[in-house]
Amino acid sequence: MKNLNFSKRLSLIASGIALALGMASAQASPVFAIDPSALGLGGPVGPIPVDSMYGAASQLLHTIGNTHEAAGYLSYSTFVLNGSNLGANITGLNFNYGIYLTFTLKDVVTTGTINQANSINTLTELSFNMYADPGNANTFHQATLANESSIDGTADDIPLAFGDLVQGTSSFNSLLGAALNANTTFNLTPQGKLFFVDPVPFYDLMFNAFNNTTQAPVFGPNGLVAINAAGVSDFNRVPEPGSLALLALALLGVHAVNRRRQA
Structure with missing residues (x-):
């Protein structure tokens, strides 16, 4: 009975540690700093502290059986700090320069019926490239069922x-509003390191959450779905592998001691 109780305690400890790690990852997004002038984009001189980026995405989903494939863009409209939008006078965004990314994705339905209410899809692929647009001169064309x-x-x-x-x-969702939540790696180019200046090294994970009103997705009879959505991106780090490895070794050691006691 003592050994059983010990194993239960070990399980509870492990569960508590997992919960703690989950809670840590759910904390508010950390602050980072940008410096548009260092990249020659003009505008305010950094470093400028921000914690997230708000924007609008557009894509045309192609339904293939129980999967989707899509290519699209995400154009950022403002940087945010502590819930407040920072204007072009502070960051230069959408005046001196623009920031956007292009992406491709694939997903597969895992709950319900594809393109129907209350359906959930798991992303199987998502790749992106992020760019600065000097002079904020680009023109963005939203997806339609025809284009x-x-x-x-x-x-x-x-x-x-x-x-x-x-x-x-x-x-x-139940009213056919669309949503996407995706975590990706985030790797800076040499030019990107001049723009995203703090912390060093920069965060290596990007988090994205986008949705729209229930009337915004446009469904076509041939499985096409045009989606234009608004949302946010922010950043954080991959948990340090060293601390996780030490924790695993410690739990393995405790488990080995317990097995010897049982023997």
């Missing part, structure tokens, strides 16, 4: 970052 989303004027744009899927979901 993919597109961007004009990108010839002089500056690559800032790129990344790939860690995990994510997309869904249609």
Whole structure:
């Protein structure tokens, strides 16, 4: 009975540690700093503290069986700090320069019926490239059932970052409003390191959450779905592997001691 209680305690300890790690990852997004002037984009001189980026996304979903494939863009409209939008006079965004990313994604339905109310899809692929638009000169064309989303004027744009899927979901709620939550890696280019200046090294995870009104998705009879949505991106770090490895070794050691006691 003592050994059983010990094992239960060990299980509770492990569960508590997992809960603590989950709670830590759910904390408010951390602050980072940008410096547009360092990249030659003009506007205010950094470092400028911010904690998230708000914008609008557009994509045309292609339904293939129980999966979707899509390509689209996400254009950022403002930086935010502590819940307050920072205007162009503070960051220069959407006046001196623009920030956007292009992406491709794939998902598969895992709950319900694809493109129907209360359906949930698991992302299987998501890749993006982020750019700065000097002079904020690009023109963005939203997706329709007849046309993919597109961007004009990108010839002089500056690559800032790129990344790939860690995990994510997309869904249609009970009223057919669309939503997407996705975590990706975040890797800066040499030019990106001039723009995203703090912390050093910069955060290596990007978190994205986007949704729209229930009348915004447009469904076509051939499985196409045009989605234009608003949302937010922010950043954090991958948990340090060293501390997790030490924790695992410690629990393995306790488990080994317990097995010897049982023997």
